[in-house]
Amino acid sequence: MDVPSADRPTPGSVDWPSDWLRATLGLLALRALSAGPSYGYAIISELERHGFGTIKGGTLYPLLSRYETAGLVTTEWRAGDGGPGRKYFALTDQGRAELTRLCADWRRFADTSTGYLDPERLTKETPA
Amino acid sequence: MTQETSDKKWFDQLVMELRLRQVHGSAIGDTVASARELLGDTGQRAEEAFGPARDYAAALELPAAPKHDWIRTALWPSLLGLLAFLLFNQAVVSWTRSELLLVSPAQAAFLATPVVLVALLPFYLDAVVRRIRVCVALAAACAVAGILSAVVTPTNQAEAWLSMDPLPWVVGSALVMVALSITNAVRSSRPGSADDVTDPLSGTADGTGTGARLMVQVTDWLFPLLALAMLGLALSFR
Structure with missing residues (x-):
């Protein structure tokens, strides 16, 4: 996955609560790899382009390192065209299964949370 | 230039922190x-992108060798080398003067001090590395x-706790130092050593230049080289 130069994200465009990002970054990183092998900056750019703000290398790489240890991703170094080499991360079958499971769980959690936070329900439950 | 310098410092710290964690x-x-x-x-500075090197090294949770593996592979051989070097220094002076090797309890205690300090290194290695x-x-x-x-070396046999022929101690300690140096030299010349920081693309080890290789050789043969210098000094001042 290469980063198209015309599609560069605007740095710091979104500022989500850090707790939310910390809780969901694993799922988002797996999703960013679902299209195919990718490298650090391309994953960061992909997430930024989709409105999650700028993820720091110091946050992303430890996560990917743990996923590699857990067998969810594999890594491969590829020589760059005249530039430095790149470390590509790719989902394993186990990683793909984990992404599917986490996506389903997330949807159920999001539906439950959205339903609970529904303003109409909030009004009905508020004592007069 | 400043960015290069601060990044170099950050990378040096990162390598040191990972080494302290026994990462391959x-x-x-x-x-x-x-x-x-x-x-x-990104064009970012290392600290900006990854935070403090110590925190980043900890966050990576990379697989590491058993925590005290280095004690067996590095500390005990170094300790044995130091002990042999200290014994050699005591014995060689007596030998060059054709005197008996005299040892007093106070002298033995002072000689044991560096050995004990090095033996206890696992308890304060982090402090030694991080605080100059x-x-x-x-x-x-x-x-x-x-x-x-x-200073407390006995001047005559009456003051001494032990009096021995120095030659076996000179020969024995020299043999121990040389044997340890040969073992270290063979280990460090072996390609793909766990200590080598290797580039993932080329597979070449960091610091494979002539200067770095010479430095490794000098380190491997440090005790025999220092012992030779001591022998030279003892022969000059006898």
């Missing part, structure tokens, strides 16, 4: 290369113990 050299090379790759892409003052204090304590051991 190839995994350290991989970590360094991937961090450089991202910095090349601790390192200087340790070196000073060893030097003072060495000087004091020379």
